[in-house]
Amino acid sequence: MASSLLPGLLSSTLPSRTLTRLSLQQFPIRPTSRTQYPSLRVLSIASMAYERELSVAKKAASLASRLCQKVQKALLQSDVQSKSDKSPVTVADYGTQALISFVLQREIPSDSFSLVAEEESGDLRKEDSKEILKRITELVNDTLSADGTYSLSLSEDDVLAAIDSGKSEGGPHGRHWVLDPIDGTKGFLRGDQYAIALALLDEGKVVLGVLACPNLPSRPIGEPEKHSLQNSVGCLFSASIGGGSVLQLLDGSSPTKVHVSTTENPAEASFFESYEAAHSMRDLSSSIAKKLGVQAPPVRIDSQAKYGALARGDGAIYLRFPHQGYREKIWDHAAGYIVVAEAGGVASDASGKPLDFSRGRYLDLDTGIIVTNQKLMPLLLNAVREALKEQSQSASTL
Numbered sequence: 001m002a003s004s005l006l007p008g009l010l011s012s013t014l015p016s017r018t019l020t021r022l023s024l025q026q027f028p029i030r031p032t033s034r035t036q037y038p039s040l041r042v043l044s045i046a047s048m049a050y051e052r053e054l055s056v057a058k059k060a061a062s063l064a065s066r067l068c069q070k071v072q073k074a075l076l077q078s079d080v081q082s083k084s085d086k087s088p089v090t091v092a093d094y095g096t097q098a099l100i101s102f103v104l105q106r107e108i109p110s111d112s113f114s115l116v117a118e119e120e121s122g123d124l125r126k127e128d129s130k131e132i133l134k135r136i137t138e139l140v141n142d143t144l145s146a147d148g149t150y151s152l153s154l155s156e157d158d159v160l161a162a163i164d165s166g167k168s169e170g171g172p173h174g175r176h177w178v179l180d181p182i183d184g185t186k187g188f189l190r191g192d193q194y195a196i197a198l199a200l201l202d203e204g205k206v207v208l209g210v211l212a213c214p215n216l217p218s219r220p221i222g223e224p225e226k227h228s229l230q231n232s233v234g235c236l237f238s239a240s241i242g243g244g245s246v247l248q249l250l251d252g253s254s255p256t257k258v259h260v261s262t263t264e265n266p267a268e269a270s271f272f273e274s275y276e277a278a279h280s281m282r283d284l285s286s287s288i289a290k291k292l293g294v295q296a297p298p299v300r301i302d303s304q305a306k307y308g309a310l311a312r313g314d315g316a317i318y319l320r321f322p323h324q325g326y327r328e329k330i331w332d333h334a335a336g337y338i339v340v341a342e343a344g345g346v347a348s349d350a351s352g353k354p355l356d357f358s359r360g361r362y363l364d365l366d367t368g369i370i371v372t373n374q375k376l377m378p379l380l381l382n383a384v385r386e387a388l389k390e391q392s393q394s395a396s397t398l
């Protein structure tokens with residue numbers, strides 16, 4: 001588990017000869033009044049089986065959202081790198097992954113710690129990344145010390161090791177944390193929506209999920225602004241299996257249970273899709289929406305904030321149809337999936353098969369992902385089937 005992270009972590013605080021005999025349990029957590037999350041009411045309505053894991057996941061995601069907000073406020077060009085697949089990655093993606101990996105290992109010590117996460121440290125270990133690594137380490141340490149829970153400081157090696165703890169392959173056995181440190185990095189860079197998405201798999205099933213959406217308004221998307229008090233931003237969705245889905249504000253307001261829209265009438269339903277046109281085929285979504293009789297234009301926002309918004313009923317449908325050849329990763333959906341499922345929604349691939357998170361880092365699925373409420377799902381599946389048939393017919397006549 002934390003073996004790779006632990007020695008470096010402790011090296012600044014302990015004589016090296018003591019390192020082999022120490023475990024993380026020997027460093028008790030010291031909560032302060034500021035870090036006492038308003039978790040009591042949440043825990044009373046959430047499944048007790050994963051109570052501790054859920055509370056740690058919420059704490060980790062909340063801390064990470066502070067780190068991300070700080071970076072988003074003062075985004076510098078030097079904070080952004082381009083990965084080998086040309087997608088952007090920022091100091092906040094790396095910092096969040098290191099921070100959450102550290103908090104999980106520290107607070108839930110386990111010999112079989114496993115984390116399936118998006119980022120890895122390869123680029124940060126290069127000679128020209130020294131400055132960026134220093135900045136990430138400072139960000140992580142500043143966030144930890146501002147919180148007051150931890151009195152130690154991570155070294156650059158600790159940060160690299162914490163990031164690389166996310167290399168697990170996941171799979172159908174045992175427990176695996178699943179993390180997208182910033183989902184919607186493009187939205188984050190634009191100053192729009194993004195989410196910190198953390199879930200836990202147990203024997204191949206998603207058993208809890210936390211979605212921190214620092215820029216998501218507390219009022220429903222699309223609803224006109226009313227009173228200034230209702231205009232706060234920063235939502236924390238959390239769910240554990242059998243415990244329902246809960247929304248609280250990142251500023252710590254009291255939690256409330258959320259439920260997906262109960263509409264049975266597609267004409268009243270609005271649908272979400274990616275803000276980025278390259279991430280989902282818009283002509284296909286629009287053909288599906290038309291067949292269903294959806295009247296409203298699509299609501300386009302980045303990240304798993306779409307799942308959060310759907311879970312509280314802001315819209316009734318989420319359509320995601322990546323271009324051919326794109327393979328969905330489990331961290332792009334695990335947390336959002338359980339937040340919606342526990343709010344009474346259903347998610348499946350385009351052929352109606354449930355999403356299977358037990359097959360490793362990828363979600364191997366048929367064509368796309370669709371999410372809605374129980375009543376609309378059969379209608380939606382019919383519309384998807386017809387639209388896909390038409391799409392393949394028109395492709396074969398070209």
Ligand SMILES: Nc1ncnc2c1ncn2[C@@H]1O[C@H](COP(=O)(O)O)[C@@H](OP(=O)(O)O)[C@H]1O
Nearest residue numbers: 182183184185186274278279302303322326332
């Ligand atoms: N061509 C593509 N098709 C579908 N999804 C893509 C994509 N390129 C990137 N993505 C994924 O889309 C995620 C963002 O989702 P959304 O479109 O809902 O905002 C990205 O997550 P990251 O931002 O974590 O890399 C990335 O994993």
Ligand SMILES: [Mg+2]
Nearest residue numbers: 087088118185
């Ligand atoms: Mg990415």
Ligand SMILES: [Mg+2]
Nearest residue numbers: 180183184332
């Ligand atoms: Mg993502």
Ligand SMILES: [Mg+2]
Nearest residue numbers: 118180182183
């Ligand atoms: Mg990401």
